Amino acid sequence: MWDALKTYAGTIADRRIDSLFDDPDRAGGFSTRMGDMLFDYSKTQLDDTARKMLLDVARAAGVEAARDAMFAGAPINDTEGRAVLHTALRNLDGGPVTVEGEDVMPGVLDTLARMEAFATAVRDGSFAGQGGQITDVVNIGIGGSDLGPAMATLALAPYHDGPRCHFVSNVDGAHIADTVRGLDPATTLVIVASKTFTTIETMTNARTARAWMSDTVTDPAAQFAALSSAEDKTAEFGIDPSRVFGFEDWVGGRYSMWGPIGLSLMIAVGPDAFRAMLRGAQAMDRHFRSADLAENMPVMLALVGMWHNQVMDYATRAVLPYDQRLSRLPAYLQQLEMESNGKGVARDGTTLPYHSGPVVWGEPGTNGQHAFYQLIHQGTRVIPCEFMVAAQGHEPELQHHHNLLVANCLAQSEALMRGRTLDEARAKVAGKFDGDELERQARHRVFPGNRPSTTLVYPQLTPEIFGQIVALYEHRVFVEGVILGINSFDQWGVELGKELATALGPVVTGEEGTDGKDGSTAQLVDYILARR
Numbered sequence: 001m002w003d004a005l006k007t008y009a010g011t012i013a014d015r016r017i018d019s020l021f022d023d024p025d026r027a028g029g030f031s032t033r034m035g036d037m038l039f040d041y042s043k044t045q046l047d048d049t050a051r052k053m054l055l056d057v058a059r060a061a062g063v064e065a066a067r068d069a070m071f072a073g074a075p076i077n078d079t080e081g082r083a084v085l086h087t088a089l090r091n092l093d094g095g096p097v098t099v100e101g102e103d104v105m106p107g108v109l110d111t112l113a114r115m116e117a118f119a120t121a122v123r124d125g126s127f128a129g130q131g132g133q134i135t136d137v138v139n140i141g142i143g144g145s146d147l148g149p150a151m152a153t154l155a156l157a158p159y160h161d162g163p164r165c166h167f168v169s170n171v172d173g174a175h176i177a178d179t180v181r182g183l184d185p186a187t188t189l190v191i192v193a194s195k196t197f198t199t200i201e202t203m204t205n206a207r208t209a210r211a212w213m214s215d216t217v218t219d220p221a222a223q224f225a226a227l228s229s230a231e232d233k234t235a236e237f238g239i240d241p242s243r244v245f246g247f248e249d250w251v252g253g254r255y256s257m258w259g260p261i262g263l264s265l266m267i268a269v270g271p272d273a274f275r276a277m278l279r280g281a282q283a284m285d286r287h288f289r290s291a292d293l294a295e296n297m298p299v300m301l302a303l304v305g306m307w308h309n310q311v312m313d314y315a316t317r318a319v320l321p322y323d324q325r326l327s328r329l330p331a332y333l334q335q336l337e338m339e340s341n342g343k344g345v346a347r348d349g350t351t352l353p354y355h356s357g358p359v360v361w362g363e364p365g366t367n368g369q370h371a372f373y374q375l376i377h378q379g380t381r382v383i384p385c386e387f388m389v390a391a392q393g394h395e396p397e398l399q400h401h402h403n404l405l406v407a408n409c410l411a412q413s414e415a416l417m418r419g420r421t422l423d424e425a426r427a428k429v430a431g432k433f434d435g436d437e438l439e440r441q442a443r444h445r446v447f448p449g450n451r452p453s454t455t456l457v458y459p460q461l462t463p464e465i466f467g468q469i470v471a472l473y474e475h476r477v478f479v480e481g482v483i484l485g486i487n488s489f490d491q492w493g494v495e496l497g498k499e500l501a502t503a504l505g506p507v508v509t510g511e512e513g514t515d516g517k518d519g520s521t522a523q524l525v526d527y528i529l530a531r532r
């Protein structure tokens, strides 16, 4: 499938990206808009021919039909026999969505209303702890039950007017210990977020939180809420059904922040801002469903990604938000993209004949500039960069900060594309050095340039825009998964490690020996046991 594109890429390999701007329409022609958001992919090697070929690949892969099947509630997660309907969680006024003949929207909207009533009660004090109004919320969850609400709560900090929110995920006792230190158990609400309610990290942290609380309050369970699709297990844990917010198995963990898993965010920012985020995501859903593929932002984001990964063989992609409040977005996208599309077999179980998803990584700008951008600019591997920046911040009194932020973001993509020639580098050092030393010094200052990047610009990181951005990436992952021919909605690759960890439990305590373990594992166990 990629051969024709690879051949074509070979024919344009010597072309400089900046030469494409000889066409005065280059920027506008290689950008898409959705609402007031602009995705500019003109600083890449993509040209009309390549784009057309990629769009043909998307059409041949049946992206439109697959998309419609997802929205229609078909069981497209076919290793688990489940529909994939996180979009129903934000289908605020979109009409019925049926799964196996049943409209799921009444249940979704009812749960949303219950969440809103509870969040409001926590925020206004009508639900209180045993020591008074809730001052702190501790969300205990991991993976999709942590990254979404944690990332979103930080992203929407300017809208945060509810209790403080904390997120505990790691089974490392340091995480819960450091988080609860200084909190008052009598005014803390603990939210146990786990789709399955079996995840060892979350259940261990939840029990530790309950013990911490029971030292101070008489009825710790009264200050617990649960977000789960396993309501029998939440009852076993002792959480009253009135504070259990359920969801169905058609909400994948990494797609779940739009529903009950977003409760801590809703308590932080309030139901109105939460709904605004849902509306933003719903607007992106509508765009994804209706826009022509060439104008479809998630589709083009996906195709640019596949051009870099599958065609050009660039193994990683950097996500670089010039937005401090999106500093957890790269971590969120690591789960979203790599857990969804990091697969080695096609839907039919055959070995994938090409690479699946790339390594996704990143940090906010400008911080990254002072750390790893050296490699991005001058390293021997090309790393496509996905920049994002808001036209406006939330601190009008600090406009000069925002101007510097924007200037830096735009400068980086310009520098990556333009680079610096040896002649330009010589001019930089002329006068300081001469002869061979001038040449040597100049060569260190050459930037190859011609390095691709895209830039997503948005007016301001409001709840609506934030919802649009996250839904944009969700659909991008979907499109890439369809074209790769894989199931983006299971995650069998996380199972083996869990099984082996369970088996190693009694070994690391010394209750069982290391017989049958490989030499390395045995050595590591011996080392640890000898130091306890």
Ligand SMILES: O=P(O)(O)OC[C@H]1O[C@H](O)[C@H](O)[C@@H](O)[C@@H]1O
Pocket: 142, 143, 144, 145, 193, 194, 195, 196, 197, 198, 199, 202, 253, 254, 339, 491, 494
């Ligand atoms: O919400 P939970 O059932 O506790 O699952 C938490 C996480 O753990 C699993 O191992 C999966 O890899 C993730 O997709 C999931 O989000």
